[in-house]
Amino acid sequence: MPFAGKVTETTAEVGQMLTRNQPFGQAFAFDALEAVTPVAQDELARLEPVVGRGATVRAPGVELEATVERVSAELDARTRFAKLYLALPQDAGIAPGTFVDVTVEGPLVEDTFVLPEATEQAGGHVWRVVDSRLQRQDLSVLGRSSEGLVVRAFDPGEGVVIGAAPGGREGLSVRVAGPGGTGTRAST
Numbered sequence: 001m002p003f004a005g006k007v008t009e010t011t012a013e014v015g016q017m018l019t020r021n022q023p024f025g026q027a028f029a030f031d032a033l034e035a036v037t038p039v040a041q042d043e044l045a046r047l048e049p050v051v052g053r054g055a056t057v058r059a060p061g062v063e064l065e066a067t068v069e070r071v072s073a074e075l076d077a078r079t080r081f082a083k084l085y086l087a088l089p090q091d092a093g094i095a096p097g098t099f100v101d102v103t104v105e106g107p108l109v110e111d112t113f114v115l116p117e118a119t120e121q122a123g124g125h126v127w128r129v130v131d132s133r134l135q136r137q138d139l140s141v142l143g144r145s146s147e148g149l150v151v152r153a154f155d156p157g158e159g160v161v162i163g164a165a166p167g168g169r170e171g172l173s174v175r176v177a178g179p180g181g182t183g184t185r186a187s188t
Helices: 041-047
Strands: 005-010 025-029 034-039 054-059 062-071 082-087 101-104 112-115 125-130 133-138 141-145 148-152 174-176 184-186
Touching: 034 041, 034 101, 041 141, 082 101
Parallel strands: none
Antiparallel strands: 005 025, 034 082, 054 062, 054 101, 062 082, 112 148, 125 133, 141 148, 174 184
């Protein structure tokens, strides 16, 4: 091979005569190894500019740093997702075709909260407690992460209700059940 790489498939046998332009195997160059991951349009918009961003790539037994090298020119016709192509180091230790988990570093966004997913009520709002009463707080959701909802900061009052609050309504009298506003229960 005229490059440093690895043979992944071959149909040639030892001693077999090969002719020019006859395919007899498949190989990949170590310096051409990349990871490809889909990304939703709204996530892509939040990551802009995405090219050059750092990322972490995880495969069984391997975790390494990578860089977003380019973005697909068009969206996938079926999923409407774009594709991110990440350059991997030559010594990545990942074979082509391996499924990987990718985390791309996003921009630092100030004046935000990360709320547990369970705080979001049907309709895309949260209940906060102000003067021992429920008050609806509409959310400006900036994104979602493994830790929860990333939302624009707001005054949390005495706390935010975690979990569904069926029958919850503006002004309903509540009592904070845990220290530091870790939960609420409606009064009876």
